[in-house]
Amino acid sequence: VRFHYGHPDVFDRLFHLTRGGVSKASRVINLSEDIFAGFSSTLREGNVTHHEYIQVGKGRDVGLNQISMFEAKIANGNGEQTLSRDIYRLGHRFDFFRMLSCYFTTVGFYFSTLVTVLTVYVFLYGRLYLVLSGLEQELSQEPAIRDNKPLQVALASQSFVQIGFLMALPMLMEIGLERGFRTALSEFILMQLQLAPVFFTFSLGTKTHYYGRTLLHGGAKYRPTGRGFVVFHAKFAENYRLYSRSHFVKGIEMMILLIVYQICGHTYRSTVAYVLITASLWFMVGTWLFAPFLFNPSGFEWQKIVDDWTDWNKWINNRGGIGVPSEKSWESWWEEEQEHLQYSGKRGIIAEILLALRFFIYQYGLVYHLHVTRKTKSFLVYGASWLVIVLILFVMKTVSVGRRKFSASYQLVFRLIKGLIFLTFVSILVILVTLAHMTIQDIIVCIFIFMPTGWGML
Known part of the structure; x- marks a missing residue:
């Protein structure tokens, strides 16, 4: 066909x-x-x-960047x-x-790609539920589940065969039939040295994001890619604009899920199955976060990094306005990124809200795993966590508005207020560490509570 x-x-x-x-x-x-x-x-x-x-x-x-824009256009079309x-x-x-x-x-390849990434999400959130609800700890005390060696061996062999062998076999067979087995093997080794797995895993995220967004909201649009001379350094702000919503946020979300499981989970940690499964997921996280910099000429040159940081700061501090392009202001870029929601139907909006609710799971579960609150299961703890988040957001908003309105006229007063706020937070932290026996792990967990909750509210 x-x-x-x-x-x-x-x-x-x-x-x-x-x-x-x-x-x-x-x-x-x-x-x-x-x-x-x-x-x-x-x-x-x-x-x-x-x-x-x-x-x-x-x-x-x-x-x-050109390839990603082209794949985004094709994924939109398939949606x-x-x-x-x-x-x-x-x-x-x-x-x-x-x-x-x-x-x-036609659409099968993109649908299978979407299902692949959704399976990763379901697996990680299922593990998160088991850890945060305490079910995993209860199940690990059952000898029939804890000492199930055949299942562990089956999982290990399945992940090794499926991820490593079966994915590469069709390509090896095709090149082998056309040009001989030795050529096929050398081509396969060369592909690994050229970081082909990194590129194709990154491409998986591009296809999934744009195909899924078109299914929910529609709104495919032409994306000019160009076929110019591309051996030049792409700035960090450009990479951030292109990949922030499609790769970076999702990669950080998966990283938080894996770290939370590492902190709170206890079973299967030393088994081969756990290592193989989490290794592939960590590879996916690393690819989604760092592939644009690996394939960027002079991506790790120090002077380029300094220039990129200066350019990104200039972009993030420009509030923009009517007629300001997204390349000049983060606000214009943000409005462009949320544009599809304006033309979406009720089903798309409801689906988007339901998907965003997953970010509040972290807060509800992790707040009871802090050393400070481990002895109590009262709902007041969850209410107090919301109070703290609202207070932090209020302080951040106050500082932001104050910087915009008073930093030029009352610079000294504004800096004094910022210093007082900082000292207040440090004092509260010292009191919690001294009296409530708060640990460094608790502070890390609090960051993991705050970040996803902020995403959910956005």
């Missing part, structure tokens, strides 16, 4: 005009005009053929295809084998 071979520039005009044409009354659907033209032709019992009259070399995206009636009608009218081919060659 091939619905198009590149851009469908040549149509059988008479065939399509007498069968309703191929135009769609939607600017969004016409973003993926080539595949929708193929859908229309196939639904009208037409054929899509390939005629190669002349072969020319075509410019390809070679920079990570629109998933929601379209064309795919629905094709799925109902094809025979079983063409239906499978249609699924695999």
Whole structure:
């Protein structure tokens, strides 16, 4: 099942005009005009053929940012295809084998990618629930569960075979059949040295984010990628704008989940299964957080880092306004990032709210795992944690407004107030450490409580 071979520039005009044409009354659907033209032709019992009259070399995206923007555009287009009636009608009218081919060659790859990342989230949040609710500690006292060696061996072998061997086998077989086994093995080793797993894991996050967002809210749009000369250093602010919502926030969220499990969990910590499973998840976290800098020319050169930091500070401190582009101001960028919510339906908004509620799980569970509150299970503890969060947010907002209004005229007074606030917080921390026996682990856990709660409120 091939619905198009590149851009469908040549149509059988008479065939399509007498069968309703191929135009769609939607600017969004016409973003993926080539595949929708193929859908229309196939639904009208037409054929899509390939005629190669002349072969020319075509410019390809070679920079990570260009590739990511292109993949975002394709993922958006596949999201629109998933929601379209064309795919629905094709799925109902094809025979079983063409239906499978249609699924695999269109939306299936992106749907499988989305399910893969959702499985990681379900696994991590399931572990978080077991740890924070105390179920894991109860289950670990059962000998039948604690000493289940066959299950541990099965999990270890499954993760090793599935993650390591089966993912690479189809590629090795394909290159082996075409060019010989020795070439296939050398190509495979070369790919590992070129950090291909890092690139493809990062690409997984790009596809998942934009495909999932289009499913929830719609709003696919054209993203100009360009095919220029790309061996230049991309600034940190540019990388932050591109990958903040799609990779960095999700990577930090997974990192917090893994660290919380490491702090509060106790079972399977020394087993091979636990090491293999968490190693792959840590690899995913590291890839989503650091791949843009690994594939960025001069990404770790000290002078470039200093320049990038200065540029990012300038960008984050510019409040912007009407007509200010997102490259100049964080506020304009933030409004662009939230633009899809303005045109979303009620179902999309409700789904977004329900998904955001997961960030409040950390606070509700972790607040009872502090050394200060471990002896009590009262609901007042949870209420007090909300009071502390509201107080911190109020102080931060007051300082922000004060800096904007009074820092120029009353600079000395404003600095004195900031110093007093800082000393107050340090005094409270010292009192908690001295009298309530608060530990460093408690302070780290408090940070993990505050960050996700802030994301949830945003």
